[in-house]
Amino acid sequence: MPKKITIDPVTRIEGHLKIDIEIENGKVVNAWSSGTMARGMEILLRGKDPRDASYVTSRICGVCYSVHQLCSVYALDDAYGAQIPTGGSLLRNLVMGAQYIYDHMLHFYHLTALDYLDIMAIAEYKGNDKDLLAVKDKIIHLVKTNDTYPLTPRYEPDEFCVKDSDMVISAVKHYIDALSMQAKARNMGAIFGGRQPHYQSIVVGGFTQLPDINQVLQFRNMLDEQKKFVDEVYFSDVMAFGTGPLMPLAKIGLGGGHYNYLSYGALPIKPPKKHLLFPAGVIKNLDPTNIVVEPFDQNKITESVKYAWYKNSNPLHPSKGETKYDLDKEEAYSFVKAPRYDGMPMEVGPLARMLVAKNPTLLELVKQGVKPGAVARHACRAIETKLVVNACYQWCDQLLEEMTKPGFKIHDNEHWETPDSGQGAGFYEPPRGALGHWIEIKNKKIKNYQAIVPSTWNASPRCEKGVRGQYEESLIGIPVPDPDNPINVVRVIRSFDPCLACAIHLIDPQTNEIKKFIVE
Amino acid sequence: MSSLFGEINRRDFLKYSAITAAALGLSQTDVVTKLGEAMAAPRSGKAPVIWLEGQDCAGCTVSFAGTLNPPAAAIILDTISLRYHETIMAAAGHVSEKVLHETVKSGGYVLVVEGSIPTVDGRFCMVADRPFKEILLECAANAAAIIAVGACASYGGIPAAGPTGAKGVRDIIKNKPVINLSTCPVHPDHLVATIVYFLVTNKVPPLDKDGRPLMFYRELIHDTCRRRAYFEEGLLLQDWNDPEQKNWCLIDKGCKGPDTYSDCAVRRWNDGLNFCIDCGAGCRGCAQPTFYKGMSPLYSDKTGLAADLKEKAKRRKIKRKLVGKEVK
Numbered sequence: 001m002p003k004k005i006t007i008d009p010v011t012r013i014e015g016h017l018k019i020d021i022e023i024e025n026g027k028v029v030n031a032w033s034s035g036t037m038a039r040g041m042e043i044l045l046r047g048k049d050p051r052d053a054s055y056v057t058s059r060i061c062g063v064c065y066s067v068h069q070l071c072s073v074y075a076l077d078d079a080y081g082a083q084i085p086t087g088g089s090l091l092r093n094l095v096m097g098a099q100y101i102y103d104h105m106l107h108f109y110h111l112t113a114l115d116y117l118d119i120m121a122i123a124e125y126k127g128n129d130k131d132l133l134a135v136k137d138k139i140i141h142l143v144k145t146n147d148t149y150p151l152t153p154r155y156e157p158d159e160f161c162v163k164d165s166d167m168v169i170s171a172v173k174h175y176i177d178a179l180s181m182q183a184k185a186r187n188m189g190a191i192f193g194g195r196q197p198h199y200q201s202i203v204v205g206g207f208t209q210l211p212d213i214n215q216v217l218q219f220r221n222m223l224d225e226q227k228k229f230v231d232e233v234y235f236s237d238v239m240a241f242g243t244g245p246l247m248p249l250a251k252i253g254l255g256g257g258h259y260n261y262l263s264y265g266a267l268p269i270k271p272p273k274k275h276l277l278f279p280a281g282v283i284k285n286l287d288p289t290n291i292v293v294e295p296f297d298q299n300k301i302t303e304s305v306k307y308a309w310y311k312n313s314n315p316l317h318p319s320k321g322e323t324k325y326d327l328d329k330e331e332a333y334s335f336v337k338a339p340r341y342d343g344m345p346m347e348v349g350p351l352a353r354m355l356v357a358k359n360p361t362l363l364e365l366v367k368q369g370v371k372p373g374a375v376a377r378h379a380c381r382a383i384e385t386k387l388v389v390n391a392c393y394q395w396c397d398q399l400l401e402e403m404t405k406p407g408f409k410i411h412d413n414e415h416w417e418t419p420d421s422g423q424g425a426g427f428y429e430p431p432r433g434a435l436g437h438w439i440e441i442k443n444k445k446i447k448n449y450q451a452i453v454p455s456t457w458n459a460s461p462r463c464e465k466g467v468r469g470q471y472e473e474s475l476i477g478i479p480v481p482d483p484d485n486p487i488n489v490v491r492v493i494r495s496f497d498p499c500l501a502c503a504i505h506l507i508d509p510q511t512n513e514i515k516k517f518i519v520e
Numbered sequence: 521m522s523s524l525f526g527e528i529n530r531r532d533f534l535k536y537s538a539i540t541a542a543a544l545g546l547s548q549t550d551v552v553t554k555l556g557e558a559m560a561a562p563r564s565g566k567a568p569v570i571w572l573e574g575q576d577c578a579g580c581t582v583s584f585a586g587t588l589n590p591p592a593a594a595i596i597l598d599t600i601s602l603r604y605h606e607t608i609m610a611a612a613g614h615v616s617e618k619v620l621h622e623t624v625k626s627g628g629y630v631l632v633v634e635g636s637i638p639t640v641d642g643r644f645c646m647v648a649d650r651p652f653k654e655i656l657l658e659c660a661a662n663a664a665a666i667i668a669v670g671a672c673a674s675y676g677g678i679p680a681a682g683p684t685g686a687k688g689v690r691d692i693i694k695n696k697p698v699i700n701l702s703t704c705p706v707h708p709d710h711l712v713a714t715i716v717y718f719l720v721t722n723k724v725p726p727l728d729k730d731g732r733p734l735m736f737y738r739e740l741i742h743d744t745c746r747r748r749a750y751f752e753e754g755l756l757l758q759d760w761n762d763p764e765q766k767n768w769c770l771i772d773k774g775c776k777g778p779d780t781y782s783d784c785a786v787r788r789w790n791d792g793l794n795f796c797i798d799c800g801a802g803c804r805g806c807a808q809p810t811f812y813k814g815m816s817p818l819y820s821d822k823t824g825l826a827a828d829l830k831e832k833a834k835r836r837k838i839k840r841k842l843v844g845k846e847v848k
Contacts, residue, residue: 007613008648011606014578016647036646039575039636040682049817055804056812059678062579062705085761110585114610142597147564150602153619154610179593183586187790194799195789196586197579197705201799203819208760208773208800327643411760490612 015500067430074426088206098189253371255492257474348433576635754833775802
């Protein structure tokens with residue numbers, strides 16, 4: 001008989017997630033992923049001024065704040081018919097660049113690294129590096145005063161945990177350094193974005209802050225510090241771990257899943273030219289030796305609600321989604337819906353982007369035996385952080401050039417006022433993966449609003465055909481020798497960088513039907 | 521000890537705390553002694569903190585983790601004992617829940633709450649298979665102080681406009697004072713200084729009628745705004761592309777500065793780097809109990825103030841004499 005265990009809450013992620021698994025002979029044989037919180041962001045937008053949407057949807061997630069704001073204004077730009085001046089596009093790219101650098105770094109060091117380290121190995125450090133000895137003193141002090149929160153308690157380290165004291169101590173040092181580096185990366189975004197978290201200056205039609213030369217120089221100067229850290233610390237840590245002590249996990253492809261990948265594409269390298277830093281595309285049933293990328297067609301997206309707490313309906317395109325809560329539905333187990341592309345579950349995020357781009361660094365790792373899975377996801381984050389850092393330099397240079405031209409523009413002032421009616425769609429590739437927003441405007445108000453976010457794709461429950469979502473599938477077969485210590489489960493789940501507050505979206509309570517489900 | 525945690529060590533932190541305390545009207549000796557004693561006490565003596573997340577976006581956590589002076593690492597590892605925080609803690613599942621129960625049982629912790637509480641149906645926010653409201657009630661009972669961070673935990677915020685009956689902590693916990701740090705997200709300075717105030721005095725700071733510390737929320741943003749002179753002249757920004765209008769008043773773009781109490785305009789955000797009004801967007805009223813619903817539409821003036829000002833400016837035919845013009 002399989003033994004069923006529940007991990008609730010799954011911590012060090014954004015939002016509220018519960019994972020149920022069944023274990024037989026030390027391996028996962030079945031899995032269910034449940035989003036357990038809902039706010040009804042799309043519902044509350046109904047009847048509001050459409051321009052509010054970018055501000056409100058930014059609050060879908062406070063970790064990836066800028067991404068919803070940006071995707072939302074892309075949908076609004078589309079509905080308003082706004083043409084974004086090159087200056088506006090560059091500023092949007094730069095604030096997103098800062099988001100990428102901070103987000104990936106924070107994910108690796110603060111949300112996931114503790115799954116791969118035996119922190120107590122620090123006590124064995126024999127070297128005499130002054131900074132590392134300070135880390136050792138610090139940790140020993142915490143242990144002696146019997147207060148090692150929040151670093152403990154934890155799942156117990158297993159055979160895959162890095163125990164080499166030199167590696168562990170430098171990783172913990174970098175955990176601490178990265179706390180400041182991620183904050184500084186975010187402050188780069190605030191130079192143009194106004195403040196962070198939750199930027200202010202991104203609006204339909206472009207941007208609100210006419211930059212000055214000093215701000216660009218300030219951004220560039222802060223970027224130098226980030227580049228040094230990304231190249232010499234973050235990227236080299238990920239590669240040293242991934243191809244060193246974690247190579248066994250990388251070679252078994254722990255947490256592979258369905259091997260279908262989707263990228264919407266984003267970040268024009270030299271706006272207004274359309275060429276993208278991250279290209280769009282779809283890969284079905286990946287063959288790593290012969291990667292076939294199909295063009296992305298948004299009409300092939302549908303959402304199934306069979307196993308989610310919404311009234312049943314046929315799978316629909318998100319622009320037509322019509323769903324109502326049903327908290328008492330027997331077979332349902334999540335607030336997350338089940339999006340599918342061409343009827344298939346997809347993985348979105350850094351691994352999908354780098355596969356679609358056929359990134360040479362990733363392909364080299366594949367040659368060395370790294371299989372798509374948890375370790376490859378961490379590697380892809382580090383690879384693309386470097387790409388973004390380099391692109392930020394180009395965008396700074398182009399911005400300086402543009403802003404010294406007469407008539408420099410950041411906003412399409414002609415399309416600020418709300419049209420009587422309209423429809424718009426926005427597609428984006430934020431750090432966690434493919435993001436789409438859809439808006440419908442009637443009588444100058446929002447009639448319908450919809451978002452399918454990266455974690456909706458990855459954290460989805462089963463669809464109407466009973467096919468598991470990507471988290472669920474990626475857990476099948478992974479080793480869990482001790483049911484009280486399911487460390488491999490959280491490793492796999494965290495490798496996706498879940499954002500559950502994002503994943504849950506509720507639509508259409510026109511009839512106020514929710515009242516039926518009052519239990520208090 | 522070398523300056524391991526960024527640019528700050530324990531002594532620097534005490535110095536920083538003393539400066540904060542001086543600003544709060546406390547004697548430096550008090551601070552250094554009390555905080556020093558607290559920090560040097562056996563069994564670490566660090567103040568235990570439980571940080572709960574309800575209907576949240578983690579934006580307040582991220583905001584707090586963005587503090588650089590002092591750096592977040594110094595606070596998390598040196599100043600407080602962060603027993604429970606879903607986004608930061610190493611533990612998960614039953615391991616994390618065990619810590620929560622033990623900490624609640626021993627009492628005397630600071631409770632920080634992020635996110636609103638659904639009241640229509642407990643199932644809209646479940647953690648470890650329990651309704652969030654139940655967890656909050658249990659944690660509040662033994663808390664030494666309760667701090668609601670951000671608009672959602674303070675007054676319901678954006679989720680309050682939605683269908684889940686989202687409420688702030690003060691609507692659930694009625695028998696204890698709740699300190700509301702109500703901007704969306706919480707300003708990291710507000711949170712760090714409130715924690716330090718409590719550690720030093722063991723008291724709740726003086727609050728306004730909406731439960732916000734007066735030391736941060738005494739003045740209207742409008743009264744401290746650097747664009748105020750343009751407001752008085754009726755010069756209202758119409759076009760973000762025009763360098764001449766760059767510093768004009770943002771009322772016509774829906775700025776809620778005249779309705780909002782917070783020190784954002786003088787403190788600014790992210791180590792003084794920028795803030796909502798300086799970047800040309802305007803204030804959205806996030807610190808007010810009526811946010812978000814009462815502030816919508818966010819990007820247009822619904823009070824008629826902008827129209828009046830423009831009319832007046834036209835009648836008075838204001839000419840700006842002291843403005844530089846390009847010489848051709």
